[in-house]
Amino acid sequence: xxxxxxxxxxxxxxxxxxxxxxxxxxxxxxxxxxxxxxxxxxxxxxxxxxxxxxxxxxxxxxxxxxxxxxxxxxxxxxxxxxxxxxxxxxxxxxxxxxxxxxxxxxxxxxxxxxxxxxxxxxxxxxxxxxxxxxxxxxxxxxxxxxxxxxxxxxxxxxxxxxxxxxxxxxxxxxxxxxxxxxxxxxxxxxxxxxxxxxxxxxxxxxxxxxxxxxxxxxxxxxxxxxxxxxxxxxxxxxxxxxxxxxxxxxxxxxxxxxxxxxxxxxxxxxxxxxxxxxxxxxxxxxxxxxxxxxxxxxxxxxxxxxxxxxxxxxxxxxxxxxxxxxxxxxxxxxxxxxxxxxxxxxxxxxxxxxxxxxxxxxxxxxxxxxxxxxxxxxxxxxxxxxxxxxxxxxxxxxxxxxxxxxxxxxxxxxxxxxxxxx
Amino acid sequence: xxxxxxxxxxxxxxxxxxxxxxxxxxxxxxxxxxxxxxxxxxxxxxxxxxxxxxxxxxxxxxxxxxxxxxxxxxxxxxxxxxxxxxxxxxxxxxxxxxxxxxxxxxxxxxxxxxxxxxxxxxxxxxxxxxxxxxx
Numbered sequence: 001x002x003x004x005x006x007x008x009x010x011x012x013x014x015x016x017x018x019x020x021x022x023x024x025x026x027x028x029x030x031x032x033x034x035x036x037x038x039x040x041x042x043x044x045x046x047x048x049x050x051x052x053x054x055x056x057x058x059x060x061x062x063x064x065x066x067x068x069x070x071x072x073x074x075x076x077x078x079x080x081x082x083x084x085x086x087x088x089x090x091x092x093x094x095x096x097x098x099x100x101x102x103x104x105x106x107x108x109x110x111x112x113x114x115x116x117x118x119x120x121x122x123x124x125x126x127x128x129x130x131x132x133x134x135x136x137x138x139x140x141x142x143x144x145x146x147x148x149x150x151x152x153x154x155x156x157x158x159x160x161x162x163x164x165x166x167x168x169x170x171x172x173x174x175x176x177x178x179x180x181x182x183x184x185x186x187x188x189x190x191x192x193x194x195x196x197x198x199x200x201x202x203x204x205x206x207x208x209x210x211x212x213x214x215x216x217x218x219x220x221x222x223x224x225x226x227x228x229x230x231x232x233x234x235x236x237x238x239x240x241x242x243x244x245x246x247x248x249x250x251x252x253x254x255x256x257x258x259x260x261x262x263x264x265x266x267x268x269x270x271x272x273x274x275x276x277x278x279x280x281x282x283x284x285x286x287x288x289x290x291x292x293x294x295x296x297x298x299x300x301x302x303x304x305x306x307x308x309x310x311x312x313x314x315x316x317x318x319x320x321x322x323x324x325x326x327x328x329x330x331x332x333x334x335x336x337x338x339x340x341x342x343x344x345x346x347x348x349x350x351x352x353x354x355x356x357x358x359x360x361x362x363x364x365x366x367x368x369x370x371x372x373x374x375x376x377x378x379x380x381x382x383x384x385x386x387x388x389x390x391x392x393x394x395x396x397x398x399x400x401x402x403x404x405x406x407x408x409x410x411x412x413x414x415x416x417x418x419x420x421x422x
Numbered sequence: 423x424x425x426x427x428x429x430x431x432x433x434x435x436x437x438x439x440x441x442x443x444x445x446x447x448x449x450x451x452x453x454x455x456x457x458x459x460x461x462x463x464x465x466x467x468x469x470x471x472x473x474x475x476x477x478x479x480x481x482x483x484x485x486x487x488x489x490x491x492x493x494x495x496x497x498x499x500x501x502x503x504x505x506x507x508x509x510x511x512x513x514x515x516x517x518x519x520x521x522x523x524x525x526x527x528x529x530x531x532x533x534x535x536x537x538x539x540x541x542x543x544x545x546x547x548x549x550x551x552x553x554x555x556x557x
Contacts, residue, residue: 359486361461361531366430377461391462391484420430421438421487 019315025401027051037371040409045190045218045350045397046375047240050304054244057303058296069295070269070286084295087302088285091250094305095216095235096226101258103251103288104298108217109139111236111251112184114288115213116143118264119234119257124181126152131174131183131210133158133166134387135192138380140184140215140236156180158201160387164192164341171201175208182211187219191379191395192341193324193350195219202231211257217241221308222348222399223317227252239297243399244304248297251288258284265290316400320349323398327351327407334414340393349398352379355414358421360394366417367394372409430487431521433495438487443497445480454542455483458534460527463489465538467497469505476500476508486531488524493535495519500539508543511536513551 025031028049031041041049067077069084085099092102105111120143124130130144134157148155156174159167166185174180183205187198202212213234219225221242227235234257238249253261263270263281267290271279281287308316325344328351331337336356341347355363364376375395378385385392396410447453450468457464463485470478479501481493496516500507516536517524524532533550540546 359461359463359484361486361488361528362430365528382459385462391464420435 019311019319019400021319021401021403024311025403027053028401029055031401040370040372040406042396042398042402042406042410043373043375044399044402045241045379045395047246048221048243048399049401050245050300051243051307053307054300054303058245058300061296061299066296068292080295083302084293084298087298087305090302090305092252094309095220095237095252096228097252098255100284101252101255103253103258103285104293105236105249105251106247106294107240107249108215108236108238109249111234111238111249112140112213112215113143114251114264115234115236115253116147118261118288119253120144120147120153120182121151122260122262124151124153127154127179128181129154129156129177129179131156131158131171131180131205133185133196134160135164135166135189135194135196135381135384136184136186137190137215137217138382139217140186140213141383144184154179158185160384162388163343164189164194164388165346166194166196166201168197168200171204175204175210178209180205180208180210182213184213184215186215186217187225188222188348188350189341189381189384190218190350191352191381191384191393193347193352193397194342195223195346195348198232199230202233206231218348218350222313222320224313233257239301239304242301242304243307245294245297245300248294248301255284258288263287263290267291269293311400317348319400320398320402321347323402323404323407324349324351326404327396327398327410330407330411331414334411334418336418337414340388340390349402350395351397352393352395354390354393355417356421358417360392362421363394363414363417366420367410367413370409370413370416372413374410434487434491434520434522437491437494441481441490441494443480443494443501444482446482447478447480450480452542454538456534456538456541458485458489458530460530461486463531463534465489465493465534467493467535467538467542469542471505474506475502475504477502481535485534488520488528488531489534492516492520492532496535496539505543508539511539511550516550 030049065076065079067080069081088102089099092099185201188195198214205212211233214232216235216237220237233254235252240246270282270290272282273280328344338354340352360376377392447468451471452469455466464483466482468480479497481497536550
């Protein structure tokens with residue numbers, strides 16, 4: 001597999017100098033807080049930690065200019081509106097999209113639901129098919145299950161190989177009958193770290209008359225992503241995995257699609273005119289933003305985007321991958337460790353593993369008592385675990401503030417777990 | 423001694439590595455299987471009843487040390503006892519057998535055996551301890 005097609009934002013390209021993860025880490029209050037035992041945080045794929053600048057931006061909003069947006073005719077309301085819209089503009093530029101095409105949601109799950117409910121209900125009819133993959137997070141499965149039951153659409157799946165990669169040679173067959181209207185694929189697997197060739201998938205989808213949706217929950221936080229370079233039609237992302245706050249995410253979609261689709265949620269702000277018997281929709285992007293949105297969270301997300309741009313996404317990606325490479329090297333020293341997923345050169349900063357016959361919950365509990373936070377379970381990807389033939393796995397994942405010492409602590413913790421259960 | 427030594431007390435590790443009442447029965451009067459979808463733990467119990475007593479009880483399946491040890495301990499405790507006693511078992515009984523305190527996630531591991539047992543004997547399918555909350 002070649003390197004996935006990525007674009008580089010102008011700001012990222014200007015970032016220079018050696019990447020100093022220890023310096024980066026010093027800007028995360030939770031990671032530098034004094035505690036009885038130092039925290040080794042290895043669950044960034046679940047949620048990332050937040051830098052001081054993000055916390056300060058949200059605090060500043062609440063203390064200095066908290067007001068509802070888009071309506072107030074007074075100074076702090078205008079400041080809040082400007083900050084909210086600037087967050088959108090910066091996020092849009094961060095992924096190479098026009099502002100108008102970026103819709104704020106609660107998270108990437110809601111972004112995918114928006115596509116399933118607004119686009120899916122409008123565009124799909126009985127007999128149509130949607131192609132997904134066996135390595136999807138439940139957030140890109142369940143909305144389609146609901147729609148499939150409601151509309152009688154067929155779901156098809158790109159299989160996964162034993163090494164945790166998409167079986168790309170199966171895709172032409174899945175698309176062959178011309179009934180597929182959408183191909184939805186996760187950009188980076190939250191379990192395996194596999195970086196999927198989403199550009200190639202989008203190309204094949206389009207050639208078969210289908211649209212392409214990318215779940216970028218794990219990619220936008222860790223690598224340069226440019227929606228134009230990917231060539232997809234919908235892209236879902238979430239703030240809390242990219243150093244921003246929880247409660248906000250976004251859907252990017254091509255303007256023609258957003259113009260044509262009916263709204264998702266009805267309410268205030270998404271309308272231009274309301275009469276008792278009906279209403280006219282607001283223009284983009286507000287047509288899809290009903291009710292008071294997460295303003296403080298948007299302000300926090302804006303600070304997170306700035307932080308990421310300053311570090312440079314190319315450098316964050318290289319850092320994460322280097323740590324994953326180091327982790328793979330060190331972890332195989334521990335007898336009984338079995339790594340799930342592809343070799344280092346094909347993955348991002350995620351390492352899921354098993355430790356002999358020891359249940360992942362037991363592994364995670366022992367590690368927890370060493371101050372090491374890892375995830376254990378099915379990571380919201382039960383079908384993938386079924387495919388790999390394991391009921392559950394443990395997972396370590398990295399971000400810009402992770403350091404090789406975290407991996408060393410993990411390896412030491414795994415040796416201890418073996419001692420306890422050996 | 424680290425905290426993990428306290429959590430994984432010797433008796434838990436012992437029951438995990440040398441489970442009592444492990445296996446299946448060829449002609450059980452009661453058989454029931456349940457799972458904890460959160461962690462993929464699966465548990466089956468087989469019971470032979472004689473004169474209202476649990477003549478034989480066996481557990482099988484797979485799961486973490488807590489769920490396996492709890493199954494081993496509870497089956498060992500119930501064998502030979504009146505079936506009626508199952509009804510009165512509470513989550514506190516299981517925690518007392520384990521001898522540890524558990525957070526909410528690992529608590530479900532410990533209670534899978536109790537849930538399976540109550541479901542098999544009485545058709546009660548709620549998580550033990552949640553009956554009051556859902557009323």
